[in-house]
Amino acid sequence: MKAPLLALLIAxxxxxxxxxxxxxxxxxxxxxxxxxxADGTPVExxxxxxxxxxxxxxxxxxxxxxxxxxxxxxxxxAPAITGRHLFSPGQPRAGRRPRxxxxxxxxxxxxxxxxxxxxxxxxxxxxxxxxxGGQALDPLMPRYALTxxxxxxxxxxxxxxxxxxxxxxxxxxxxxxTVVAPxxxxxxxxxxxxxxxHCVAEHGPRPGSERRPWRLHTWxxxxxxxxxxxxxxxxxxxxxxxxxxxxxxxxxAPVHEFCEAESLPCLFPNTDAPGPAPRSSIYLSPGxxxxxRVMARYLEDRPRPPRRLVQVFAADDIGxxxxxxxxxxxxxxxxxxxxxxxxxxxLAEGDALALWLPPDALREALATLPPLxxxxxxxxxxxxxxxxxxxxxxxxxxxxxxxxxxxxxDAPGRRLERMVFNLGGWMSGRGLKLARxxxxxxxxxxxxCAVTARALYTLDATPSREGLLERVEDAYAGATxxxxxxxxxGPGQRYGSKGAYVxxxxxxxxxxxxxxxxxx
Amino acid sequence: MPRxxxxxxxxxRRIALLALxxxxxxxxxxxxxxxxxxxxxxxxAPSSATISRSETRLTLPKVAxxxxxxxAVALPELIDDGRPVLLNFTYTSCTAICPxxxxxxxxxxxxxxxxxxxxxxxSVSIDPEEDTPKRLRDYARQFGAAEPWVFVxxxxxxxxxxxxxxNAYRPDKMGHTPLTFLRxxxxxxxxxxxxxxxxxxxxxELRPMLAP
Numbered sequence: 001m002k003a004p005l006l007a008l009l010i011a012x013x014x015x016x017x018x019x020x021x022x023x024x025x026x027x028x029x030x031x032x033x034x035x036x037x038a039d040g041t042p043v044e045x046x047x048x049x050x051x052x053x054x055x056x057x058x059x060x061x062x063x064x065x066x067x068x069x070x071x072x073x074x075x076x077x078a079p080a081i082t083g084r085h086l087f088s089p090g091q092p093r094a095g096r097r098p099r100x101x102x103x104x105x106x107x108x109x110x111x112x113x114x115x116x117x118x119x120x121x122x123x124x125x126x127x128x129x130x131x132x133g134g135q136a137l138d139p140l141m142p143r144y145a146l147t148x149x150x151x152x153x154x155x156x157x158x159x160x161x162x163x164x165x166x167x168x169x170x171x172x173x174x175x176x177x178t179v180v181a182p183x184x185x186x187x188x189x190x191x192x193x194x195x196x197x198h199c200v201a202e203h204g205p206r207p208g209s210e211r212r213p214w215r216l217h218t219w220x221x222x223x224x225x226x227x228x229x230x231x232x233x234x235x236x237x238x239x240x241x242x243x244x245x246x247x248x249x250x251x252x253a254p255v256h257e258f259c260e261a262e263s264l265p266c267l268f269p270n271t272d273a274p275g276p277a278p279r280s281s282i283y284l285s286p287g288x289x290x291x292x293r294v295m296a297r298y299l300e301d302r303p304r305p306p307r308r309l310v311q312v313f314a315a316d317d318i319g320x321x322x323x324x325x326x327x328x329x330x331x332x333x334x335x336x337x338x339x340x341x342x343x344x345x346x347l348a349e350g351d352a353l354a355l356w357l358p359p360d361a362l363r364e365a366l367a368t369l370p371p372l373x374x375x376x377x378x379x380x381x382x383x384x385x386x387x388x389x390x391x392x393x394x395x396x397x398x399x400x401x402x403x404x405x406x407x408x409x410d411a412p413g414r415r416l417e418r419m420v421f422n423l424g425g426w427m428s429g430r431g432l433k434l435a436r437x438x439x440x441x442x443x444x445x446x447x448x449c450a451v452t453a454r455a456l457y458t459l460d461a462t463p464s465r466e467g468l469l470e471r472v473e474d475a476y477a478g479a480t481x482x483x484x485x486x487x488x489x490g491p492g493q494r495y496g497s498k499g500a501y502v503x504x505x506x507x508x509x510x511x512x513x514x515x516x517x518x519x520x
Numbered sequence: 521m522p523r524x525x526x527x528x529x530x531x532x533r534r535i536a537l538l539a540l541x542x543x544x545x546x547x548x549x550x551x552x553x554x555x556x557x558x559x560x561x562x563x564x565a566p567s568s569a570t571i572s573r574s575e576t577r578l579t580l581p582k583v584a585x586x587x588x589x590x591x592a593v594a595l596p597e598l599i600d601d602g603r604p605v606l607l608n609f610t611y612t613s614c615t616a617i618c619p620x621x622x623x624x625x626x627x628x629x630x631x632x633x634x635x636x637x638x639x640x641x642x643s644v645s646i647d648p649e650e651d652t653p654k655r656l657r658d659y660a661r662q663f664g665a666a667e668p669w670v671f672v673x674x675x676x677x678x679x680x681x682x683x684x685x686x687n688a689y690r691p692d693k694m695g696h697t698p699l700t701f702l703r704x705x706x707x708x709x710x711x712x713x714x715x716x717x718x719x720x721x722x723x724x725e726l727r728p729m730l731a732p
Contacts (some may be wrong), residue, residue, distance in 0.1 A: 047620060047623075048718055049718075049720075050623075050624070050627060050718060050719065053623065057619055057623065060614075062615050062616065062619055063615055063616040065615065071615055071616050071694075073614065073615065073616045073617045073694060073695075073696055073697075074617065074690075074694075074696050074697030074698065075697055076616050076617050076696055076697075076698070076716075078615075078616050138569060139569045139716070140616065140617065140620060140716060190526045234696050292602065313702050345645055474694055477691075477692060486649050486676055488647065488650065488693075489649060490611065490613040490614065490647055490693065490694075491613045491614065493613055493650055497650050498650060499649070516675060517675070519649060519650075519652055520652070
């Protein structure tokens with residue numbers, strides 16, 4: 001055991017080769033995040049006299065979170081345990097004396113009043129649940145069977161958490177950027193920027209307050225999507241930022257991948273085409289992908305699921321992503337993909353038709369549909385058809401009873417009411433207008449800003465990007481003006497809205513919600 | 521890399537450590553060093569260790585829920601099947617308290633042995649929007665939950681009305697506190713355990729309910 005211990009001591013004194021330090025930190029990271037020891041076996045522990053617990057179940061990350069900044073669940077507080085917190089004395093709550101009532105004093109939590117930890121104290125806390133002040137730790141905190149080296153590895157890893165200030169944060173400011181892609185119309189870009197700039201300016205710390213002001217940079221992209229990553233990299237080099245906030249683009253995959261590669265939090269961009277499996281991005285909704293999955297669910301729930309899926313979409317538009325999501329969920333069905341404008345073949349029982357088309361092409365396609373057997377469903381993407389922005393009339397004169405619109409937003413009437421109520425006053429107070437064709441964008445942008453602002457305020461003196469993502473996960477209740485009927489986040493959740501309505505044409509030729517909100 | 525935990529460093533090394541470490545701590549405060557001189561109650565900060573027990577009567581809302589297998593169930597029917605019931609509220613992305621709560625239910629399930637078929641165990645999701653039956657199924661599997669332990673989800677309104685009936689509703693799911701409910705039979709009062717009740721305590725409540 002002697003050698004590694006010495007290595008640690010030297011590392012802590014700043015004289016060890018960086019490699020040794022890194023290896024130890026890596027071991028600590030594995031224990032912390034996956035509950036695995038260096039040899040890949042699960043770490044073991046216990047809670048109370050309970051049965052043995054192991055592995056991921058008791059990985060520190062479960063409670064102390066990826067940032068090490070801890071979490072609060074009801075009365076259970078898993079405190080911050082980054083090196084900066086752990087290896088210095090506990091901090092009583094700023095400005096607060098112990099809570100008192102006549103004859104009673106409520107003691108502050110032990111972690112606020114304890115002395116600093118050192119390696120031995122950490123070893124004791126891990127093994128016996130006794131803190132350096134001699135206090136017994138809350139039994140929620142498991143007791144672990146760890147080797148000395150493992151305690152060292154944890155200490156080294158905890159010391160590395162938040163040790164270097166993240167890019168984009170200086171003593172003077174927290175820098176944020178918003179990405180404006182060229183495939184959004186100028187009118188929509190401006191609508192987004194107007195709301196965002198006003199909102200950030202107002203929500204940011206007042207001049208003269210102790211907090212660093214927020215600076216919002218606008219990153220305008222040019223040219224086709226494959227050229228965006230290089231542009232983003234250049235922007236980031238020229239102006240490091242802590243996070244991307246809101247933004248707008250039809251295609252988004254290049255921005256998504258950039259955020260993932262840079263571990264850059266990218267919060268609530270206005271796009272209907274989020275990239276796959278986000279870790280660093282948090283999206284408003286899964287967009288067209290959830291439309292595809294809800295379509296699949298709808299088809300599966302029918303007495304006879306389709307044997308063939310006929311989908312109409314442009315290969316260079318985001319409808320392709322919805323079509324792919326739908327097809328992936330129905331692997332047993334044969335697949336026929338058509339370009340917009342190609343006349344569909346004769347459809348028969350056992351077929352289903354999905355239309356991923358912009359408004360004009362959609363109207364055209366519906367007007368020229370060949371006669372359909374009553375069992376053939378026609379599914380329409382509300383996002384591509386912009387059916388959430390317009391009146392029912394944008395469907396043309398269709399009265400197809402088997403038409404279903406998948407609509408991943410709140411029902412139009414309800415949404416508009418909520419938006420006017422929650423945002424109308426604020427907008428008009430700033431000389432801005434809530435417009436029918438931009439209202440979803442404006443509301444979503446305001447909510448992105450409000451949630452992020454809440455999260456930024458709860459970060460302490462040494463913020464980290466992971467900490468920001470965790471605080472955003474907790475701050476979702478600030479999203480009061482989104483286009484969605486429900487908007488919730490939680491640990492690790494990456495989409496605020498998760499489902500869609502299915503709508504049909506009513507007897508009086510209007511779109512009406514059929515059934516409940518569907519979460520596929 | 522040794523696989524077996526090794527003992528803590530010996531005192532000799534301890535001294536070396538304290539001398540060398542930049543993080544060396546000031547002399548540790550002695551265990552339990554408290555000021556006991558005043559005639560004054562010291563109330564510990566809230567902790568999950570404190571369990572408080574109460575009994576309560578409540579009316580189950582008639583709501584439709586879905587089990588982890590996607591089966592539709594109506595709430596009073598699911599719970600009022602004549603067996604004693606053990607119930608809690610969880611959600612799958614919950615971090616600090618739900619995994620321990622679920623682990624404890626799993627321990628109860630195992631310790632019940634042959635009696636487990638005589639108890640209905642229900643875990644109600646308080647994050648129904650995220651917790652699809654599929655997610656619940658994966659979660660149940662992760663904890664080895666099996667019949668007659670069911671995980672249920674539903675519409676947000678349905679989940680909320682169940683939480684409200686049990687006086688367990690928090691507008692923000694992160695405000696969720698550990699709670700365990702038990703009931704011998706329909707029409708009987710519910711036992712409510714506030715705090716992270718451990719398996720032995722739950723079994724101590726449950727076993728008498730199984731007596732004829």
